[in-house]
Amino acid sequence: MVNKALVIIDVQNGMFLEGEAVSDGVELLQGIKVLITQARSTKIPIVYIQHNETAGYPLENGTYGWEIHSEISPEEGDIIIQKTTPDCFLKTSLDQELRERGIEHLYLVGIQTELCVDTTCRSAFSKGYKVTLVSDLHSTWPSTELTAQQIINHHNEALRWFAYVKSSVEIELSSKAWE
Template sequence: MTDTALLIIDVQVGVVDGELRAARLDSVLANLNLAIARARERGYPVIFVQHEEEDLPHGSPGWQLHPGLAREEGDACVGKRYGDSFCDTGLSALLTDHGVDRLWVGGCATDFCVDSTVRNAVSLGYQVTVIRDAHTTLSAFDLDAEQVIDHFNAVWSATRATPEPLRVVPAAQLE
């Protein structure tokens, strides 16, 4: 058993490389693969979360995990229908089964699924490390995706009122 798991949220073809391409996608994939390698070196479970909804049906080409991810047989996959990866999923049970109380988190979308999962994980008592250079999003509203990513890295870095520390570090500094 280990105390840490790597959680990769919604890095699916139709989410990050579909009609629109997510910001910094090539570097995000490279940094997620670095995080995957570091997790595997330490024996940490690697867990992929896949979103599904009417426009992204389970099993469809767009629903598939991005082929640029360094997946291996035996990696866990968790399906979800809401932004928060814990909401109505088996994620909590899976983490409990592995004895996990610390998470490394990356994926898409920074401002929706990653943020809601990070905030809920902190509320549930997990010590969370957001991988600063391994999450992405699309441009939305009045901000471009680059601004959104930088904004959330700053917000998470400044967050102090949490039961466990919320850390934001680049993939190369994961420990």
């Protein structure tokens, strides 16, 4: 059996600030909560990635914005990884934590689609992990040229080279579909 982990990237309070909230943030949180429940019920490890910014930025270490969103709070036994770059593996203990637990397959959700989610998906693939990108449970903000949904759709297509891309409805973490 392939050992799996749910990896939740940068779902922190600073991403949900009024007037600057990530696109479809309420739906994102609700969907991630469902996957967390599935993971907990099947004893699949949950890894929370927490981005650390310097003073004056929304994800400044130790501030309210930096904290993991209360809707999806970690519990005892969950893994919390601190990072400072878009790649959740770069200069972190993520790879070591996963390998120590025999994790081979990652389910990726979180923020920000075109930065940390994309970079981590590609990095995980390069490190030999099987990856499932949950297509409706990662988000971003609109750019000057594209809507948030256009960015999400583009990355769902592009990342098919590196991951299974499945909607949350298609995923049952307890299934043997990805073994």
